[in-house]
Amino acid sequence: MNKDKLTCFALVGAPNCGKTVLFNGLTGSNAKVANYPGVTVERREGLFVDDPSVSIIDLPGTYSLRTTTLDEAVARDEILGKYGRKIDGIIAVADATNLRMTLRMVLELKMLGLPMVVSLNLIDVARSRGLTIDEKKLSELLGVPVLETVATRKEGIRGVKNAIANLPQNSAGIDSNQAAQLLESLDSNALYAQVEDILAQTVKTEMVMPKWHQRLDRLTLHPVWGFVLLLLVLLLVFQAVYSWSEPVMDFIEDFFANLGEWVATLMPEGILQDLILNGIIAGVGSVLVFVPQITILFAFILLLEDSGYLPRAAFLLDNLLSTSGLSGRAFIPLLSSFACAVPSVMSARTIQDPRERLVTIAIAPILTCSARLPVYALIIGAVIPDQTVWGIFNLQGLVLFGLYFIGVFSAGLVAYIMKRLARRKGSIRQFPLLMELPTFRLPNFRHIFSSLWDKVKAFLKRAGTVIFALSVILWALVTFPGAPEGAAGAAIDYSFAGMLGSLIQPIFAPLGFTWQMCIAMIPGIAAREVVVAALGTVYAVGASGSEEAIQNALVPIVHEQWGIPTALAFLAWYVYAPMCMATLAVIKREVNSMKKTLMIAGYLFVLAYIFSFVVYQISIRIF
Numbered sequence: 001m002n003k004d005k006l007t008c009f010a011l012v013g014a015p016n017c018g019k020t021v022l023f024n025g026l027t028g029s030n031a032k033v034a035n036y037p038g039v040t041v042e043r044r045e046g047l048f049v050d051d052p053s054v055s056i057i058d059l060p061g062t063y064s065l066r067t068t069t070l071d072e073a074v075a076r077d078e079i080l081g082k083y084g085r086k087i088d089g090i091i092a093v094a095d096a097t098n099l100r101m102t103l104r105m106v107l108e109l110k111m112l113g114l115p116m117v118v119s120l121n122l123i124d125v126a127r128s129r130g131l132t133i134d135e136k137k138l139s140e141l142l143g144v145p146v147l148e149t150v151a152t153r154k155e156g157i158r159g160v161k162n163a164i165a166n167l168p169q170n171s172a173g174i175d176s177n178q179a180a181q182l183l184e185s186l187d188s189n190a191l192y193a194q195v196e197d198i199l200a201q202t203v204k205t206e207m208v209m210p211k212w213h214q215r216l217d218r219l220t221l222h223p224v225w226g227f228v229l230l231l232l233v234l235l236l237v238f239q240a241v242y243s244w245s246e247p248v249m250d251f252i253e254d255f256f257a258n259l260g261e262w263v264a265t266l267m268p269e270g271i272l273q274d275l276i277l278n279g280i281i282a283g284v285g286s287v288l289v290f291v292p293q294i295t296i297l298f299a300f301i302l303l304l305e306d307s308g309y310l311p312r313a314a315f316l317l318d319n320l321l322s323t324s325g326l327s328g329r330a331f332i333p334l335l336s337s338f339a340c341a342v343p344s345v346m347s348a349r350t351i352q353d354p355r356e357r358l359v360t361i362a363i364a365p366i367l368t369c370s371a372r373l374p375v376y377a378l379i380i381g382a383v384i385p386d387q388t389v390w391g392i393f394n395l396q397g398l399v400l401f402g403l404y405f406i407g408v409f410s411a412g413l414v415a416y417i418m419k420r421l422a423r424r425k426g427s428i429r430q431f432p433l434l435m436e437l438p439t440f441r442l443p444n445f446r447h448i449f450s451s452l453w454d455k456v457k458a459f460l461k462r463a464g465t466v467i468f469a470l471s472v473i474l475w476a477l478v479t480f481p482g483a484p485e486g487a488a489g490a491a492i493d494y495s496f497a498g499m500l501g502s503l504i505q506p507i508f509a510p511l512g513f514t515w516q517m518c519i520a521m522i523p524g525i526a527a528r529e530v531v532v533a534a535l536g537t538v539y540a541v542g543a544s545g546s547e548e549a550i551q552n553a554l555v556p557i558v559h560e561q562w563g564i565p566t567a568l569a570f571l572a573w574y575v576y577a578p579m580c581m582a583t584l585a586v587i588k589r590e591v592n593s594m595k596k597t598l599m600i601a602g603y604l605f606v607l608a609y610i611f612s613f614v615v616y617q618i619s620i621r622i623f
């Protein structure tokens, strides 16, 4: 269908009131949802399930149409039709637990004169806290349909769908200049008075927070115990990533070893067998082994996101972050970089101050993303003994925690240095952290399982596509051309990859990197976890017999061939290495400057080199 002919309805409302859950329900999409403000930062469009001639647009949350941050501006501009799309109507989502905050926006929207329905969402939470709202009266006062909904349980969605179907489909729209002027001329005091008046007539009882909620709030925001709790939570996550994943990882490893042996008995020796065994199984298998760890990490991130704990941690860290020139506002974008730097760089749009936003974007790639987990896990598995320390901690888990900590610490340090530089230029402005604290909620397990499955599926899909393809290409590069007749060295030395590796290796020799590592780092530019797959392929082909290659998983190879200093230097390299095309591309898009992007990539590269060099030089003297 021609896009211009679609009727467009936009979902508008305060942050964290459930717009995206509703959007997913109305369009059958699965956009990201989490329990903190500022999750959606870009517009997203989907077709209405009941009527494909209607398009629904999900927008970032905004408290008012007069806005300050980039993500909020997206919402306002969309409504005003500045993106060239006329909006035919508004689905306003109101947070029933916090009507005061939401109503002002609803009134502003009403002034624009667009057809509108109001979804009074989170009504389950409001009720459980003893709040009663007279929905009929509210609808009467606002002059638009108001429907109670529990978006997460799809309650009341039918009503919203019907109301949408009954909206006039081709409204005249609004004149964006006129609307902008109208918004400018609004009298805030009069609006507030109107909100209070509506509240007085519709809200019958006060909301009482349950005791457990108050206690949990006090604990999580406590200046000392709050930190202890945060530390314990993080420690638990890394311990779990290690200890809980072990049995499944062993199982997957065995599975690929058996698969390899089985394939070897099925096929005659030769080039095809070599491709399947050493190219595909060694490459893809060595990455798939990490699925359990990634799953556990994501499960924890999702749990933390859904419970309402994260923004409290942001408040706790506001002071600490401010010493480095950032505010608690940077916390959530930065936290999401533990999953991946790409959404993290995008969610920096919620930061008002442009400089703070740039700094946040610049340090996001230092924080350990989940694609680095396989690299860390491989090397830790090879050089750090699997011991219990102080009775409860797994040493490998502790080292992993340490690596994450180095990431966090370095990010803080870099931000601090950037702040000093900025101050010299006299351009620092700090906005206090003003963020709505969402209420704690029992995580919605259906949502967690389905999001988790989406993430795991995405990882598997990458293994089946990008990683598969790169493994095959790399296999070809390490296999051809074959060794000349009567050659003395190993065949791989004469291959294209061998030649390329020896060419690059001198640059990395001071860091103790072998040429195999240099080769593996090249496809790793596409995505960090590919490094592990590439190492799998390079070492499998390099091994003398295919039998040996199948049985030798990567861990013992690294253990025997690299030596501790090289392994540690490689770990150090990956703490900073800017080698991820997707991140650089999104940084380029968000900062909109090639120069800044190159500067960010450059400083990360230099840091990686220096840190790795220092680690190598120190450890060859120790080990």
Ligand SMILES: Nc1nc2c(ncn2[C@@H]2O[C@H](COP(=O)(O)OP(=O)(O)OP(=O)(O)O)[C@@H](O)[C@H]2O)c(=O)[nH]1
Pocket (backbone or CB within 6 Å): 013, 014, 015, 016, 017, 018, 019, 020, 021, 022, 032, 033, 034, 035, 036, 037, 038, 039, 040, 041, 059, 060, 061, 062, 121, 122, 123, 124, 125, 149, 150, 151, 152, 153, 305, 306, 441, 444, 447
């Ligand atoms: N109990 C309950 N939880 C809900 C309801 N609607 C949404 N949620 C939860 O509220 C949180 C926020 O939902 P989102 O859909 O991400 O909110 P949003 O309005 O899109 O937020 P932003 O994109 O940040 O503006 C999530 O944790 C949802 O699971 C509801 O009706 N009842």
Ligand SMILES: [Mg+2]
Pocket (backbone or CB within 6 Å): 019, 020, 021, 032, 033, 039, 040, 059, 060, 061
């Ligand atoms: Mg959203």
